[in-house]
Amino acid sequence: MEAINRLSPRAKNIKPSATLSLSAKVKALNAAGAGVIGFTAGEPDFDTPQHIKQTAIDALNAGKTKYMPIQGDPSARKAIADKLQRENSISCCSDDIIITSGGKQALYLALQCIVDPNRGDQVLVPTPAWVSYRPMIELAGGEVVELAGSIDNDFKITADQLETAITDRCVGIMLNSPCNPTGTMYSQHEQCDLASVLEKHPKITIISDEIYEKLVFGGIDHFSVGSIDSLAERVITINGLSKAYAMTGWRIGYACAPGNDSQMAKAMARVQGQLNSHMTSFCYDAIAEALNNSAEDVEKMCQAFASRAVLIYDHLCAMDGFICPKPTGAFYVFPDISKHFGRKTSKGKLIDSSMSFAEELLDEAKVAVVPGDDFGECGKNHVRLSFACNEEQINQGCKRIRDWLGALS
Numbered sequence: 001m002e003a004i005n006r007l008s009p010r011a012k013n014i015k016p017s018a019t020l021s022l023s024a025k026v027k028a029l030n031a032a033g034a035g036v037i038g039f040t041a042g043e044p045d046f047d048t049p050q051h052i053k054q055t056a057i058d059a060l061n062a063g064k065t066k067y068m069p070i071q072g073d074p075s076a077r078k079a080i081a082d083k084l085q086r087e088n089s090i091s092c093c094s095d096d097i098i099i100t101s102g103g104k105q106a107l108y109l110a111l112q113c114i115v116d117p118n119r120g121d122q123v124l125v126p127t128p129a130w131v132s133y134r135p136m137i138e139l140a141g142g143e144v145v146e147l148a149g150s151i152d153n154d155f156k157i158t159a160d161q162l163e164t165a166i167t168d169r170c171v172g173i174m175l176n177s178p179c180n181p182t183g184t185m186y187s188q189h190e191q192c193d194l195a196s197v198l199e200k201h202p203k204i205t206i207i208s209d210e211i212y213e214k215l216v217f218g219g220i221d222h223f224s225v226g227s228i229d230s231l232a233e234r235v236i237t238i239n240g241l242s243k244a245y246a247m248t249g250w251r252i253g254y255a256c257a258p259g260n261d262s263q264m265a266k267a268m269a270r271v272q273g274q275l276n277s278h279m280t281s282f283c284y285d286a287i288a289e290a291l292n293n294s295a296e297d298v299e300k301m302c303q304a305f306a307s308r309a310v311l312i313y314d315h316l317c318a319m320d321g322f323i324c325p326k327p328t329g330a331f332y333v334f335p336d337i338s339k340h341f342g343r344k345t346s347k348g349k350l351i352d353s354s355m356s357f358a359e360e361l362l363d364e365a366k367v368a369v370v371p372g373d374d375f376g377e378c379g380k381n382h383v384r385l386s387f388a389c390n391e392e393q394i395n396q397g398c399k400r401i402r403d404w405l406g407a408l409s
């Protein structure tokens with residue numbers, strides 16, 4: 001009791017990450033021999049390409065084990081700026097780049113730098129959205145304003161919806177295409193429509209989370225909102241190496257915030273300098289290696305995700321009461337499963353929420369999915385399945401779900 005009372009309200013109130021907790025639970029269950037098929041992991045099941053690993057081994061052997069500049073190793077920042085100019089048409093220089101411990105930290109720093117906790121600042125979050133946006137905005141002292149995307153529009157918001165939601169308290173908007181948890185994407189045209197609304201509201205900073213940029217397979221090209229000239233100086237582009245290069249555990253992320261004499265990147269660096277100083281020194285060389293020499297590795301992994309997307313989508317569409325758009329990027333699907341609410345499992349358990357759906361599915365059928373609640377209010381009729389697992393697991397897991405659904409009454 002004593003210990004709990006010493007916790008600050010923010011420590012008491014922050015929720016654990018549902019995605020990380022569930023993935024850890026699946027690992028623990030399987031270590032104990034439970035034989036669970038997990039569709040929870042938001043990480044590629046591939047190993048980091050060997051040539052990227054070798055750069056870190058070489059850096060360690062060369063003694064890159066000391067403190068480095070807070071914003072990140074200059075040559076790694078140059079490699080990132082070159083990549084963003086070449087591939088994303090974003091005008092930027094090395095000083096506009098900050099390298100962080102994962103994309104997560106880049107998002108956190110950006111929010112710390114734009115939200116004033118004493119001003120009632122709002123941040124717009126198109127939903128369904130990744131589970132960590134809300135806690136990060138709240139930790140910065142901001143208020144989350146959810147904008148629900150309609151399932152009929154692939155969960156995307158419209159320009160009219162955006163226009164109506166903007167108040168003079170809005171200081172930011174989170175964009176995420178390809179999207180976690182929906183697996184859908186905004187086209188260039190759709191992003192330009194949103195941009196034309198944002199152009200009229202100069203106080204708003206656009207945080208564009210492009211971590212799934214390389215994992216696209218549905219015919220829609222990835223587009224960076226930071227390439228639109230009229231907005232470029234108030235877009236913070238977030239990315240990292242976790243997803244495209246199978247490097248989740250390395251914790252390499254970055255942000256690019258061009259213009260105004262790199263003021264935003266420098267502010268983020270001031271926060272980082274008081275927090276964790278910088279990313280792990282011997283990992284910097286891996287950045288240029290990954291960005292410049294891994295096209296074939298990325299292509300192979302992307303093709304695997306593309307076939308899995310078709311496989312899992314076909315399985316889900318064949319199931320009673322699963323409704324979802326086809327994934328075109330990332331490695332997630334987010335079906336509406338609410339048709340089953342009010343039904344009972346063969347063991348007599350009532351399914352009345354996505355939480356109870358996920359709990360009973362895990363308990364009775366040994367299949368783990370993430371309940372939709374933490375992805376926003378509009379996620380509460382959904383569950384998220386990650387297809388970052390092999391085809392055999394997808395086939396088997398979907399068969400288990402189908403059999404379990406078949407026994408509901």
Ligand code: PMP
Binds near residue numbers: 176209241253
């Ligand atoms: N953004 C989104 C949408 C994500 O799903 C993730 C997954 N962890 C991240 C950012 C951050 O990834 P990381 O910190 O591993 O770079």
Ligand code: GLU
Binds near residue numbers: 041042
């Ligand atoms: N982003 C991934 C997911 O949504 C990894 C876990 C996490 O950081 O949330 O599952």
